[in-house]
Amino acid sequence: MLSYLLKRLLMMIPLLFGITIITFVVIHLAPGEPVEMQVAMNPKVSAQARQRMREFYGLDKPLHVQYVTWVARMAKLDFGRSFAPDNRPVTDKIKERIPVTLSLNIIALILEFGLAIPIGILAAVHRDTLLDKGITIFVFLGFAVPTFWLALLLMYLFGVKLSWLPISGLHSLGSEGFSPFRWLWDMAKHLILPISVAAFGSLAGLSRYMRSNMLDVIRQDYIITARAKGLSERTVIYRHALRNALLPVITLLGFSLPGLIGGSVIFETIFAIPGMGQLFYMGVMARDYPLVMGILVIGAFLTLVGNLLADISYALADPRIRHGQR
Amino acid sequence: MRLTSTYFYEVFWKRFRRNRFAVAGGVVVLLLFVLSLLAPYITPFDPDAIDAYNVLLPPSSAHWFGTDELGRDVFTRVIFGAKISLKVGFVAVGIAVLIGTVIGLVSGFYGGWIDDVFMRFVDIMLCFPTFFLILAVIAMLEPSIWYIMIIIGLTGWMGVARLVRAEVLSIRELDYVMAARALGASDLRIIFRHILPNAMSPVLVSATLGVAGAILTESALSFLGIGVQPPTPSWGNILTSGKDYIEFAWWLSLFPGLAILVTVLSYNLLGEGIRDTLDPRLGR
Numbered sequence: 001m002l003s004y005l006l007k008r009l010l011m012m013i014p015l016l017f018g019i020t021i022i023t024f025v026v027i028h029l030a031p032g033e034p035v036e037m038q039v040a041m042n043p044k045v046s047a048q049a050r051q052r053m054r055e056f057y058g059l060d061k062p063l064h065v066q067y068v069t070w071v072a073r074m075a076k077l078d079f080g081r082s083f084a085p086d087n088r089p090v091t092d093k094i095k096e097r098i099p100v101t102l103s104l105n106i107i108a109l110i111l112e113f114g115l116a117i118p119i120g121i122l123a124a125v126h127r128d129t130l131l132d133k134g135i136t137i138f139v140f141l142g143f144a145v146p147t148f149w150l151a152l153l154l155m156y157l158f159g160v161k162l163s164w165l166p167i168s169g170l171h172s173l174g175s176e177g178f179s180p181f182r183w184l185w186d187m188a189k190h191l192i193l194p195i196s197v198a199a200f201g202s203l204a205g206l207s208r209y210m211r212s213n214m215l216d217v218i219r220q221d222y223i224i225t226a227r228a229k230g231l232s233e234r235t236v237i238y239r240h241a242l243r244n245a246l247l248p249v250i251t252l253l254g255f256s257l258p259g260l261i262g263g264s265v266i267f268e269t270i271f272a273i274p275g276m277g278q279l280f281y282m283g284v285m286a287r288d289y290p291l292v293m294g295i296l297v298i299g300a301f302l303t304l305v306g307n308l309l310a311d312i313s314y315a316l317a318d319p320r321i322r323h324g325q326r
Numbered sequence: 327m328r329l330t331s332t333y334f335y336e337v338f339w340k341r342f343r344r345n346r347f348a349v350a351g352g353v354v355v356l357l358l359f360v361l362s363l364l365a366p367y368i369t370p371f372d373p374d375a376i377d378a379y380n381v382l383l384p385p386s387s388a389h390w391f392g393t394d395e396l397g398r399d400v401f402t403r404v405i406f407g408a409k410i411s412l413k414v415g416f417v418a419v420g421i422a423v424l425i426g427t428v429i430g431l432v433s434g435f436y437g438g439w440i441d442d443v444f445m446r447f448v449d450i451m452l453c454f455p456t457f458f459l460i461l462a463v464i465a466m467l468e469p470s471i472w473y474i475m476i477i478i479g480l481t482g483w484m485g486v487a488r489l490v491r492a493e494v495l496s497i498r499e500l501d502y503v504m505a506a507r508a509l510g511a512s513d514l515r516i517i518f519r520h521i522l523p524n525a526m527s528p529v530l531v532s533a534t535l536g537v538a539g540a541i542l543t544e545s546a547l548s549f550l551g552i553g554v555q556p557p558t559p560s561w562g563n564i565l566t567s568g569k570d571y572i573e574f575a576w577w578l579s580l581f582p583g584l585a586i587l588v589t590v591l592s593y594n595l596l597g598e599g600i601r602d603t604l605d606p607r608l609g610r
Contacts, residue, residue, distance in 0.1 A: 018450035026463055144591035146542055148549050149583035152569055160573050262457030266546055270569070280458060281550065284465040292462050300453040307453075 001315065008311055012304055019300040020074070023293050024067050070293075079294035084286060090294040093279060098298075100170070101268070101275035104191070105260045108198035109253070116203050117249065120210020124245075125237060127215065135207070142204025147263060151197045151270045158193065166190050168272035194271045201263050202256050209252060213245040220244075247318055254310030258303045341603045348599020354592035362409035371399035373406040374557050382575045392577035395567055400577060403559035404585050410560045411589065414475050414544040415537035421479025422540075423533050426486025431517050431525070433487065434494025445491070448484045456481050457543070464547065469555045474547060478540050486532055493525035527604045534597030538590040545586050561586050 051060075059066070073080065079090035123135040159167035166172065170190050175183055217223065218241055226236045264277030272278070276295060283291035342348060361368065377397030385392045391400035433444040460477050467473045497503065498521065506520050547553030548562025549569075556563055561582040568579030 014446060015450055015453060018446065019453055022450060022454070026459070027466075140591060140594060141587070143594050144538070144587050146545055146549075146583060146586050146590075148546055149565060149579070149586065152565065152572060152579045152583070156572050156576060156579065258453065258455040262455035265457055265461060266550070269550060281461065284461050285552075287466065296454065296458055296462060299455045299458050303453045303455065 004315055005312065008308065012308065015304060016301070019297060019304070020071050021067075023296045023300070024070065026296075027289055027293055028063060028066075074297065079297075080290035082283075082291050083288040084283075084291070090290050093291065094276065094294060094298060097274065097276045097279045100273065101261070101264050101277060104195060104198065104273070104275060105257075105264065107191070108195050108260065109256070111195065112199040112203050112206060112256075113249070113253070115199070116206035117210050117246070119203075119207040121214055121237070121242065121245075123207070123211040124214035124218065135211075139204040139208050142200065145200075147197055147201050148266050148270055150200060151193070151267055154193050154197065155270075165193055167193065170273060194267050194273055197267050197271075198260065198263060202259060206249070206252065206256070210245065210249060213248055214241065217241045217245045247314065250314050250317060251310050253313075254303075254307040257306035258299070261299050261302060338603055342599060345599045345602060347595045348602070351592040351595030351599060354588065355596055358408055358412060358589060358592070361405055362412055365402075365405045365409060369399065369402040369405060371402040373398065373402045373559050375399075382571065382578075384575075385577050391581040392575065394564070394575075394578055395571055400564065400581055403564055404561065404582055407559045407561045407564065407582065408585065408589070410471065410554055410558065411541045411544060411586075414471065414478070414554075415541045415593075417475040418478035418482065418540040418544075419533050419536040421476060422482040422536060423486055423529060424483075425479070426483035427490050427522070427529060429483070430487040430490025431494055431522065434491040435498060435513070435517055435521065441491075444487070448487055451481070451484050454481075457546070460543065460547065461550075461552065465552050469552065471554055471558075474544060474553055478543050482536060482540065486529055486536075489528045489532055490525050493528060494521055497521050497524050528601075531597050531601040531604070534593055534600060538593035538597070541586065541590055541593070 061069075070080075077091055079094070081087050082090050082093055119135060123132045126132050155167045158165045166189060170187055171183075172186050172190075175186050178186060218237075223236060223241055226240045227233075231240075261276070264275055265281050266277070267273070268275045268277035269281050276299075280292065280295045280299075282288075283295065375398060377393070380389070380393050380397040382395055383389055383393040383397075389399050389401065391404060394400055394403070429444050429448075433441045459481050463477050464473060503516060503520055506516050511520070544553055545560065545562035545565070548560045549565050551563070551566060553562055554560035564582040565579060568575070568582065571578055
């Protein structure tokens, strides 16, 4: 197990470098210099000040030198200062946003897996019945619904028509004065819509995946043996089949991370939630290069960590991998 | 040769026809093409004609989907938007399939360090939240529908590359490839003439599903205001005004979204249908 873990960790190093190189290349291939953008918004900046800025950001140096200094600073968790008027360190800006996005996405993930796994099992166990067909239709609709449209419809229904739920932000005005319980309840109400939208995004794919895994497992010989022994259908499905059908789903946990983080741009913008997605969107619109580069790298890094966790839990769950016979 | 390929299509069609959902998906996709080509003849309105007297009208017999905040006919704009969406879907997927196929072919055929380098590159690209990457690049370029198609294509080829590579790895070992090599065929001829045609069927499936994905991405970008720019109508940017007027005009949000839903659903049904037909063991 330890050697597997070590090998897996070593594999991450070239990937990390690749991530920084692609981020760097993507940003620097863009026409125009970052400083030009900042200057364009403020015509009062003199040529001298412009030169000072270029030096400050190291833009007067050759590209490979810029890359090396950028990576070296990043290793110390220094992503530079934001180009936005507040001019704060990018690290600080991201730090205050990450908890929001991460906790939102983790709750969404739990909800998603909690719903998708039973749905997939149900569909597989009752294969080709009306129930399975109904679930299949739901799954196909789920694949096709644009999340931002779903968000709009839910906002209209629950926010505008019924006015049950707030449609933007994390807290109501004046929530600072609320009692802790009421404060939490207020936040929960704000979170219902965004989390439902985030979870719905991949619910369809996941439940479909679970269904086909389950069907694959049910066909195997050991399940026939279990049935032949006279075990009840319940025991066969939930004790014998489920464990093996769940294995591949674990890997999907890691893979669904980039989608969730990417999707957070959409629902955070729509619901005005101060998370990383919204920060990224604002950064992109203002061409705040240090911020955009920082979030790209961190987003990819989080995915890498997600994949690592998925692989480790897979190895923990599957002795065939744990003992190194792939 | 001729005989076998017509036989293949016959069997394909016979099996495909039995899948009612897939046929329905195919029909809707065809209809959408006809609709977007004939758009100017179907509706009496100009998609950009501003009409200050008929602002935000609910659906009626004159304006089937109502009018928007500038008095433009929403039905007309949705039909004209179909053209943009289909174009983006096709070009973006075309680019992705081209890149993915070439990389997959080279990677699978040559193996060794070439394969290693390409597959690590795929791994790296898959780490990025795709939507972040697309947003970052598109916002830096001037707004143009061509950039959108290219960027969606450039960030969407990795799945195809993996698929093609896996196919090539198994085809490479087949006897007929060995026979071709024994006959003195060049690498290029073996790759494109003998391996590629047999590796394409999973690509066809993923391309069909990819069109659906590209349409969704484009509509999300346009919705955020960095995709197709107004006044050119696209389903995404009609929904942007839908969001702004959500309290007064539900039709602005409902219809373009339904258009996306139906289009994406049809492509998905079609793609899954092709998959089931090509490989009946899968999907069931």
